[in-house]
Amino acid sequence: MxxxxxxxxxxxxxxxxxxxxxxxxxxxxxxxxxxxxxxxxxxxxxxxxxxxxxxxxxxxxxxxxxxxxxxxxxxxxxxxxxxxxxxxxxxxxxxxxxxxxxxxxxxxxxxxxxxxxxxxxxxxxxxxxxxxxxxxxxxxxxxxxxxxxxxxxxxxxxxxxxxxxxxxxxxxxxxxxxxxxxxxxxxxALVDEVATLGVEQERLEGWIMGEVEAGHRLPGLYPPDSETKARYEAWKAAQQR
Missing domain, CATH: 3.50.30.40 (Ribonuclease E inhibitor RraA/RraA-like)
Structure with missing residues (x-):
């Protein structure tokens, strides 16, 4: 081959x-x-x-x-x-x-x-x-x-x-x-999709690290529950302004 x-x-x-x-x-x-x-x-x-x-x-x-x-x-x-x-x-x-x-x-x-x-x-x-x-x-x-x-x-x-x-x-x-x-x-065949998901996961985990540094407890934070996801999305929206 x-x-x-x-x-x-x-x-x-x-x-x-x-x-x-x-x-x-x-x-x-x-x-x-x-x-x-x-x-x-x-x-x-x-x-x-x-x-x-x-x-x-x-x-x-x-x-x-x-x-x-x-x-x-x-x-x-x-x-x-x-x-x-x-x-x-x-x-x-x-x-x-x-x-x-x-x-x-x-x-x-x-x-x-x-x-x-x-x-x-x-x-x-x-x-x-x-x-x-x-x-x-x-x-x-x-x-x-x-x-x-x-x-x-x-x-x-x-x-x-x-x-x-x-x-x-x-x-x-x-x-x-x-x-x-x-x-x-x-x-x-999966490279592009995996790269997109990977970049977003790294951004989410970077934000979570900041939350841990600020003293937040892990339950509900990692993995994120619906409330945490909403806070993360609000943070992302603020970053894009």
């Missing part, structure tokens, strides 16, 4: 950058999607800011000794070839099956992704060459680090096809949002 990456509207990206992954998982739960948060990947390198981008998927399978060799790194079906297909702004999402004893990418590949304008790398596996990856300034969410190369435990088989990463199903062109709480996948 060779799925063309659809560019993410800058205004939509900006809206999602204002919404936390915690808020997004709640919205997704209300939409009936329970597995939107990726188990395992957490901010590891240069991940101090929220990352938002279309998913560019990469897939590893278990070790096949005849295929997973250092010579395979020069193959047309290699991680090197996949990186050269990554458009600017995507988030690379790698299904490494949770394997933690082989780093899927090291410093040179991380630097190349950074130079190509890749927004971030998300994986349920691990990285290698930690010092060099950190120096590349590529934002990385992963489960840790390990010295061995990927071919010691994994076989790279392709890119831009459906994958499983951290227990979540991810399709090319889904949207990934990652912050200090981890990474969330939003199905491509």
């Amino acid at each position: 060779n799925v063309t990456v659809t560019s993410l509207d800058p205004a939509l990206k900006e809206r999602l950058e204002s919404v936390s992954t915690a808020t997004l998982t709640t919205i997704m739960l209300k939409k009936g999607i329970r597995r939107s948060w990726l188990r395992g990947p957490m901010p590891l390198f240069a991940a101090s800011h929220r990352a938002v981008g279309r998913a560019f998927t990469l897939r590893f399978v278990p070790l096949r000794e005849d295929l997973a060799t250092p010579e395979s790194w020069s193959s047309p079906r290699s991680t090197r070839a996949a990186i050269e297909e990554m458009p600017e702004g995507v988030i690379a999402v790698a299904d490494a099956m949770g394997v933690r004893d082989a780093g899927i990418f090291g410093d040179i590949l991380a630097l190349r992704m950074k130079k190509r304008g890749v927004s971030a790398l998300i994986t349920d596996g691990v990285m290698r060459d930690a010092a060099g990856v950190e120096s590349s300034r590529l934002p990385v969410w992963a489960t840790g680090v390990a010295a061995p190369a990927s071919v010691s435990s994994l076989t790279f088989v392709g890119w831009q096809e459906p994958i499983a990463c951290g227990g979540a199903a991810i399709f090319p062109n889904d949207v990934i949002v990652a912050d200090r709480d981890g990474a969330v996948v939003i199905p491509a």
